[in-house]
Amino acid sequence: MGYRYIGSKEKLAPKLIAEIRQKCPTARTVIDLMAGTGLFSLALRREGFRVVASDVMTYSYHHLVVNLKLNHAPKFHGLVGIVGEGSDTYNRVLDYLNHIHPISGFFTKEYSPGGNPLAGCRPRMYFTTANASKIDAIRQTIKSWYEHKLINDVEHSLLLHDLIMSANNIANIAGTYGHYLSHFVQRATDSISLVPCAFEEDDNIEGHEIRRGYAEELAPQLTADVCYIDPPYIKRQYAANYHILETLAREDDPDAIGESGLRPWRDQYSDFCSKVKIRNAFDLIIRQIKCNNIFISYSEDGLLPIEDLLCFLQQYGNVELSKIRYKRFRSNNSSKGLELTEYLIYLLKV
Template sequence: MRYIGNKENLVDRIFLEMEKRNILGTSIFDVFSGTTSVAKFFKEKNYKIISNDLLYFSYVLQQAYISNNTIPIFDKININFESNMFEDRLSSVLRILDELPPVSGFISKNYTPDYTQNLDIPRMYFTTENGDFIDKVRIAIQEWYEQNKITKHEYYILIACLIETVPYYANISGVYGAFHKKWDPRALKKMHLKPINILINQHENQVFNSNSINLIKTDRNLQADIFYLDPPYNQRQYAPNYHLLETIAKYDNPVIKGVSGMREYTDQKSNFCNVNTAINELDDIVKYGNFRYLVMSYNSEGIIPKEALLDILSTYGQMSFVEFDYLRYKSNKRKSANKMIKEQLFFLEKKI
């Protein structure tokens, strides 16, 4: 999934740097989980995973990838799974959802141009056909769950499949704060659901949808060998950038406003998007966090100066630092911008 700060292409390097410093364990807390790239990586290495994020769509992904530890069987869905022996059960259910008749619901009526012609700028996030597709799938999943035709984990897995599918057909540069005024060729393609990978390990993993510092301060049983921090780096809040994924995940018919049809996100603002509150919040996480090692990802354009991060972390134990070049996030279209940016990794072994 296209996501600001996604560590999918960096997590191997992060783990290599951890191994160099003998930062190992059996459990890890992914404090700002986002698309769960880091949590998934460590789950596949059979770490016990704790993950958290303020955004609900991230919580859906956490439930599907991290909390779930079984292959979904969908035994209450009336499907002849034996009719296609080469298709797993999840793919069979997604095919049924694909083939449902279209429904014009909240997404289609608010984020496609045919239904928003009354606006000064009609919204072009999806074609009407794909908007109807999203609505029919999300409504069917909700109905199945309320009718006890799918389990809780099957419910989250199916929504996660929809969330992972949507970015491939959205008429955007990478985030949902704005849409293209002309159709991107991929947005004109007919939508089909993509199955997610089911990950299984040997632990009872925990997932949360909470403010990280509140969680750390209030749940004193929350502990892990390693805390991994990948907080926001700049003043741009994540909630408005991914408001549409949030609405698809919740499907709660929110009050929306503005050219982009933004939902209210006051309760989802991160303190890491302001330099002063970010410094205070980081200090609290390190102070109150129950861990042996802390690994923090940041970058050279972050609002907290490297020196300030080094000062905070070194107060609490022995630390080290490394940085290396990587490709800038693709949605940044500044022509003058350097294509490369420096990933900064901070490592702390906390004083006992």
């Protein structure tokens, strides 16, 4: 199973890229400023673009490393002494992690029914106790390998990417990690298993840049022919809704607060989720980024009505709007309709 991510552009990517090519036929370098899952960056890479990708979330960074920097499995030389020699070390590394002895650690304590949350609330049910203790053992091993320099930066990102993807497959949630379900669904009772990543095999892996941080702060440092901005469009903060993935990516044991066990997430708060702050956030980016061709995705469900957003953007240059009908992101219990209109705004800065 893939990644259910609010606002993912995996399926829309071909249409978005066609629009970019049509408006900017000579463009070579594209900034994917709020890259999320990194799947739009991957689509750009496939199409031969040089990509500059960023996001405020750490899990996004690891996905981007895999999506932009790898076209085959890394060698994992440092682990040969642990997993044995042979041509297929990556698979043996995953096999080793898949058969690791479970331990009772942070995930077991905070996110499984066998735990005992520090906050004093009833045990949470994001993962079965068996899966949480397997996750504890896997994350501890990856962290220790990295600290002991047995794996390099790219290998580290790949293993964290694999762990995040596999944890997603068996998480007991209805779409996001805002809360867990009160009964384990069938999928969540399967044993967690790291699955080998299917690498893109093309040669376009040189020259891409990956950054971590607020777009508003990174903007002055970024230059490209085209900038694609895919901001949050609703109030739900990514840092709160994907807190467990962030904890896997950061490899820490934060305070797990309240019934839901959220990590402290204000350091990754997004101004794009606030009707009051969103204009200032756009302004900081559009004024400072060294790029004149700016494409912005927005949704019919967005905090700002599309007319207001278009009117606001007109102060920076010429604005054009295209509309795409699209399958709506829905939590399992959502009552909203199946389709919505996705907007793509082309702003030519003057």
